[in-house]
Amino acid sequence: MIGAQSLTSKADTPQERARSIMGRLVDLGARYDAAPVFPIESLKLLQGADLHRTFAPQDAGGEVFADRQTQYDCMLSLLRIIGRADLSVGRLYEGHVNAMLLFEWFGTDAQKDVLRRALMSGAFYGVWATEPSPGVQLRESGAGWTLDGVKSFATGAGGLASAIITAQPGKGSRRLVIARADDENRTDLSQWRVRGMRATGSGQYDLGGMNVSVDDLLGEAGDYDRDPDFTTGAWRFTAVQLGGIEALLTETRAAMSSATRENSLQRAKFADAVAATRTAYLWVRECACRAAKSDPDGPAFARMTRGIVERAALDVMELASRIIGTRSAVDGQRIDKIIRDLSLYLRQAGPDYAKDQAALAWLDHDVWADGDALW
Numbered sequence: 117m118i119g120a121q122s123l124t125s126k127a128d129t130p131q132e133r134a135r136s137i138m139g140r141l142v143d144l145g146a147r148y149d150a151a152p153v154f155p156i157e158s159l160k161l162l163q164g165a166d167l168h169r170t171f172a173p174q175d176a177g178g179e180v181f182a183d184r185q186t187q188y189d190c191m192l193s194l195l196r197i198i199g200r201a202d203l204s205v206g207r208l209y210e211g212h213v214n215a216m217l218l219f220e221w222f223g224t225d226a227q228k229d230v231l232r233r234a235l236m237s238g239a240f241y242g243v244w245a246t247e248p249s250p251g252v253q254l255r256e257s258g259a260g261w262t263l264d265g266v267k268s269f270a271t272g273a274g275g276l277a278s279a280i281i282t283a284q285p286g287k288g289s290r291r292l293v294i295a296r297a298d299d300e301n302r303t304d305l306s307q308w309r310v311r312g313m314r315a316t317g318s319g320q321y322d323l324g325g326m327n328v329s330v331d332d333l334l335g336e337a338g339d340y341d342r343d344p345d346f347t348t349g350a351w352r353f354t355a356v357q358l359g360g361i362e363a364l365l366t367e368t369r370a371a372m373s374s375a376t377r378e379n380s381l382q383r384a385k386f387a388d389a390v391a392a393t394r395t396a397y398l399w400v401r402e403c404a405c406r407a408a409k410s411d412p413d414g415p416a417f418a419r420m421t422r423g424i425v426e427r428a429a430l431d432v433m434e435l436a437s438r439i440i441g442t443r444s445a446v447d448g449q450r451i452d453k454i455i456r457d458l459s460l461y462l463r464q465a466g467p468d469y470a471k472d473q474a475a476l477a478w479l480d481h482d483v484w485a486d487g488d489a490l491w
């Protein structure tokens with residue numbers, strides 16, 4: 117866990133606090149990219165700005181929002197701002213936010229109390245669902261249960277205090293289990309040799325033999341997979357990815373020399389990059405609104421948004437490289453780091469399936485609709 121310290125004052129907002137630490141997150145991000153270890157200093161900054169509690173349940177020290185839309189507007193801003201600074205830390209923060217929402221939706225009073233104390237001492241959480249076959253099993257043993265199996269792509273493995281993991285019981289749907297995530301002996305980062313997102317340390321974590329009591333079970337069987345909130349929740353990683361695209365556009369503009377700016381061919385590329393970035397923004401913003409309302413069409417909307425953000429990111433990466441040239445690929449350049457991080461972070465589960473499901477939904481009815489249906 118990270119030692120408690122606070123930079124907060126009652127006058128400021130989470131967004132202002134996030135902006136105030138952006139520059140330091142950028143500098144630290146470059147350091148952790150060059151020598152990848154769990155980015156403890158970056159998380160200390162988030163914790164010092166009290167951003168680790170913002171989306172926690174109110175009983176656990178979370179921010180009081182006027183309503184869910186206001187909460188999600190703030191979430192969208194923070195995910196973008198932190199993603200702009202460093203996509204690895206954005207991914208860690210997104211996992212933590214996801215965990216806070218799961219506690220809010222499914223946590224008991226006792227679990228929220230444990231969470232409150234953990235957050236006071238600076239704990240960060242993850243959510244680990246991805247796993248190699250046959251997946252993590254939850255086996256009955258004595259008065260409780262024991263886990264068996266391994267998680268892969270486990271962001272923050274060995275560095276986070278805890279993770280909410282999915283586990284399959286003998287009968288019924290999968291369950292959520294709150295598990296310690298900081299055991300070095302269970303952590304295997306040997307395969308996490310990647311071109312980007314290095315500081316996420318998304319390696320493997322072996323849960324074998326870990327005891328689970330009833331207090332460690334979060335919600336009921338099948339709760340994690342409940343739609344629309346489960347599938348629509350993909351909007352959060354698109355918001356972090358959007359932050360990366362926005363940072364890339366900003367860096368590209370800054371790197372454009374006077375000669376480049378005076379050239380209409382280069383300006384046309386820049387215009388395309390602006391349009392792609394803002395298109396992604398409009399879809400992610402709309403998707404966050406759908407998520408806040410638990411819109412039944414949220415899953416189709418989020419699946420479409422994933423593809424739009426992916427396309428925008430691929431376009432802006434290409435345009436940035438063509439506008440800036442070889443400088444965009446030089447080690448130590450921020451543009452190079454953002455492109456490497458983004459190109460890996462875009463790889464999320466089942467992209468073709470997601471787009472196909474979105475197309476099926478749109479063929480059925482105009483999912484955008486909102487009083488403006490085209491068919």
Ligand SMILES: Cc1cc2nc3c(=O)[nH]c(=O)nc-3n(C[C@H](O)[C@H](O)[C@H](O)COP(=O)(O)OP(=O)(O)OC[C@H]3O[C@@H](n4cnc5c(N)ncnc54)[C@H](O)[C@@H]3O)c2cc1C
Nearest residue numbers: 243244245246269270271313318460463464465466467468
């Ligand atoms: C930086 C990073 C951090 C992550 N952190 C976490 C984490 O903390 N917790 C967590 O649970 N997960 C995490 N993940 C995992 C993530 O959620 C995805 O599971 C993972 O990225 C899938 O990547 P993939 O490209 O191998 O996807 P795949 O789904 O395997 O897609 C690869 C390709 O295969 C195709 N494909 C997939 N399935 C089929 C099929 N049935 N038939 C035909 N084609 C198919 C796809 O269309 C695509 O073209 C992380 C991933 C990254 C990159």
